[in-house]
Amino acid sequence: MSVSINVKNIVKSYEKADALKDISLSIQPNELFGFIGPDGAGKTTLFRILTSLILADSGTVNIDQWDVVNDYKEIRKITGYMPGRFSLYMDLTVEENLQFYARLFKTNIKENYDLIKDVYEQIAPFKNRRAGALSGGMKQKLALSCALIHKPRLLILDEPTTGVDAVSRKEFWELLKKMQKKEITILVSTPYMDEAALCDRVALMQSGKLLSLNTPQQIVDDFEGNLFAVKTEKMHPLLNDLSSFEKGIRVYRFGETLHLVSHTEPEKTKEKIKAFLTGKGYQDVSTEQITPVIEDCFLALMNNTTSS
Amino acid sequence: MSNREKIIEVQNLVKKFGNFEANKNLTFDVYRGEIFGFLGANGAGKTTTIKILCGLSKLTSGSVQVAGINVNKHPEAVKKRIGYMSQFFSLYSDMTVKENFRFYGGVYGLGKKEIRERTLFFLDKLNMRSYENMLLKNIPLGWKQKLAFSVASIHKPDIIFLDEPTGGVDPITRRQFWEMIYEASDNGTTVFVTTHYMDEAEYCERVCIMSEGEIKALGRPRDLKNNYQANNMNDVFLKIARNVE
Numbered sequence: 203m204s205v206s207i208n209v210k211n212i213v214k215s216y217e218k219a220d221a222l223k224d225i226s227l228s229i230q231p232n233e234l235f236g237f238i239g240p241d242g243a244g245k246t247t248l249f250r251i252l253t254s255l256i257l258a259d260s261g262t263v264n265i266d267q268w269d270v271v272n273d274y275k276e277i278r279k280i281t282g283y284m285p286g287r288f289s290l291y292m293d294l295t296v297e298e299n300l301q302f303y304a305r306l307f308k309t310n311i312k313e314n315y316d317l318i319k320d321v322y323e324q325i326a327p328f329k330n331r332r333a334g335a336l337s338g339g340m341k342q343k344l345a346l347s348c349a350l351i352h353k354p355r356l357l358i359l360d361e362p363t364t365g366v367d368a369v370s371r372k373e374f375w376e377l378l379k380k381m382q383k384k385e386i387t388i389l390v391s392t393p394y395m396d397e398a399a400l401c402d403r404v405a406l407m408q409s410g411k412l413l414s415l416n417t418p419q420q421i422v423d424d425f426e427g428n429l430f431a432v433k434t435e436k437m438h439p440l441l442n443d444l445s446s447f448e449k450g451i452r453v454y455r456f457g458e459t460l461h462l463v464s465h466t467e468p469e470k471t472k473e474k475i476k477a478f479l480t481g482k483g484y485q486d487v488s489t490e491q492i493t494p495v496i497e498d499c500f501l502a503l504m505n506n507t508t509s510s
Numbered sequence: 511m512s513n514r515e516k517i518i519e520v521q522n523l524v525k526k527f528g529n530f531e532a533n534k535n536l537t538f539d540v541y542r543g544e545i546f547g548f549l550g551a552n553g554a555g556k557t558t559t560i561k562i563l564c565g566l567s568k569l570t571s572g573s574v575q576v577a578g579i580n581v582n583k584h585p586e587a588v589k590k591r592i593g594y595m596s597q598f599f600s601l602y603s604d605m606t607v608k609e610n611f612r613f614y615g616g617v618y619g620l621g622k623k624e625i626r627e628r629t630l631f632f633l634d635k636l637n638m639r640s641y642e643n644m645l646l647k648n649i650p651l652g653w654k655q656k657l658a659f660s661v662a663s664i665h666k667p668d669i670i671f672l673d674e675p676t677g678g679v680d681p682i683t684r685r686q687f688w689e690m691i692y693e694a695s696d697n698g699t700t701v702f703v704t705t706h707y708m709d710e711a712e713y714c715e716r717v718c719i720m721s722e723g724e725i726k727a728l729g730r731p732r733d734l735k736n737n738y739q740a741n742n743m744n745d746v747f748l749k750i751a752r753n754v755e
Binding site for chain 2: 218239240241242337338339364365366367368369370371372393394395408438441454455456457458497500501504505
């Protein structure tokens with residue numbers, strides 16, 4: 203039921219900038235695939251090309267056997283798309299919005315209720331409220347319901363969790379995991395690096411390019427060098443001091459610790475960092491070798507592209 | 511801590527919209543030069559509080575002093591002492607970098623000479639001197655955010671309010687932005703910041719977590735993690751903040 207996607211050599215430029223620079227990738231049926239990257243990475247542009255809303259300058263996209271340009275009518279029938287900006291009708295009620303989208307696709311709420319049940323149940327108590335009067339989290343759930351009401355085989359969600367708090371983000375991802383079980387290929391974009399771990403595979407994107415494409419685990423395994431979390435009783439001036447530890451060392455803040463990337467033997471490095479910081483008057487120095495998370499990998503990959 | 515100068519004093523703050531109580535009896539202080547994280551789920555009442563602190567919204571009852579000024583009585587006086595920047599509203603995209611500085615400098619009543627000095631000071635600091643005549647809309651997002659922070663500081667405010675300043679910004683720029691926050695704090699500016707990035711909560715001196723219009727927790731990240739037996743601030747947040755929809 204769910205579809206596969208083949209993107210080949212897609213290039214797209216706007217007046218002032220190259221939004222996508224020769225992107226090729228393929229997505230398997232029923233995959234939960236994440237596009238991770240900051241604003242300006244090209245995520246939205248790619249999604250608009252995949253949904254046949256804009257045309258690429260060159261390159262091809264196939265969704266199953268269909269070409270995204272020639273067979274756009276077929277593709278639109280099977281695709282559910284939730285744009286980054288809320289785009290339902292503010293003056294219609296929750297239920298009216300849903301009815302409207304169902305009728306556009308020549309179906310009704312009842313027929314596919316099973317699919318949207320988990321999401322829609324949470325907003326059903328407000329079904330007579332106008333969409334404009336909903337809170338951010340509820341709007342998002344309504345938008346997801348509307349994107350699902352025609353039982354799409356491909357679901358494309360553009361930054362569904364941006365500006366959403368950590369609790370609601372967690373709930374949203376639990377919903378996506380449930381959706382995936384219903385044989386839908388799901389593409390989702392996000393600027394939050396921690397959400398990468400919840401996808402089957404991810405593409406890390408920056409300025410129209412793929413930095414990496416793999417399973418979250420493999421991206422972490424490919425991290426070059428050893429990563430250390432350094433903590434002292436005084437954190438504030440630590441970044442400055444630790445930057446002079448070795449020539450060209452990479453060190454950056456990461457939550458309650460600093461992360462330091464080293465290419466020398468771990469145990470020796472730990473001892474050296476400790477001695478170095480103690481020499482500078484720091485107390486309670488703790489250095490721990492840790493497993494990188496996606497954000498560490500992203501930072502390393504960004505660093506490679508800017509320095510090369 | 512108790513002998514530090516209080517720059518924000520909130521006592522028994524209540525804000526009602528009709529029957530709905532958006533802020534239920536909030537009491538807290540913020541100190542001069544502090545980086546104060548203001549967290550909560552969407553709909554917890556954060557924006558309501560910030561609007562009141564900035565003099566943009568009237569409180570229902572309680573008292574709020576900002577930079578020694580009673581906000582409810584003198585909202586205009588407060589506005590001169592604070593800076594504000596958000597992810598969504600900041601600079602004018604059809605004006606150049608320099609014009610944005612000039613506009614905001616003018617709004618805050620700075621003289622021509624002072625505006626010029628402050629503009630150059632920030633542009634040099636950001637290494638952006640050669641971009642002063644570029645339209646804002648042609649400047650990449652990460653730089654825009656740094657400019658917005660600078661513009662919000664042009665009148666040397668006592669307090670700067672940052673509402674999700676780093677949303678959508680790449681991880682390197684996000685960290686550079688926090689260096690700017692540290693620098694402002696070192697120079698005595700109080701930074702009042704909201705964010706959905708929980709690693710950024712760790713960068714704050716103290717953090718206040720709101721839920722359903724109430725303060726559920728307030729303290730240093732280290733102490734909150736101990737109290738809630740959590741490994742990081744994300745876990746603390748998940749334990750405290752419930753969705754109020």
